[in-house]
Amino acid sequence: MVDFTSEDFSSLMATNFESVFHLCQLAYPLLKAPGAGSVVFTSSVSGFVSLKSMSLQGATKGAINQLTKYLACEWAKDNIRSNAVAPWYIKTSMVEQVFSEVVFGL
Secondary structure (H helix, E strand, O other), X not given: OOOOOHHHHHHHHHHHHHHHHHHHHHHHHHHHOOOOEEEEEEOOXXXXXXXXXXXXXXXXXXXXXHHHHHHHHHOHHHOEEEXXXXXXXXXXXXXXXXXXXXXXXX
């Protein structure tokens, strides 16, 4: 956590959380108009459990998990469902080092 810069923090929060928050604001009238809708977020296991070297990623995904719960309550009156899927690691170049350390113990 101590190695993240304020730019790292802002970038990951904007990418993982702010983008879905603002997209939901824009989508709300479109979801409400037909009388039913659904929002499905992509979260992560890191939003529920602590994983090595994932503090900032986990915080953004935890924020998505909370947003999912709040929208489920706030938008239920409009028959709009809110859910999140929380996959385990998806092996990409961004998480390859962490993936090796956590899964394979390297």
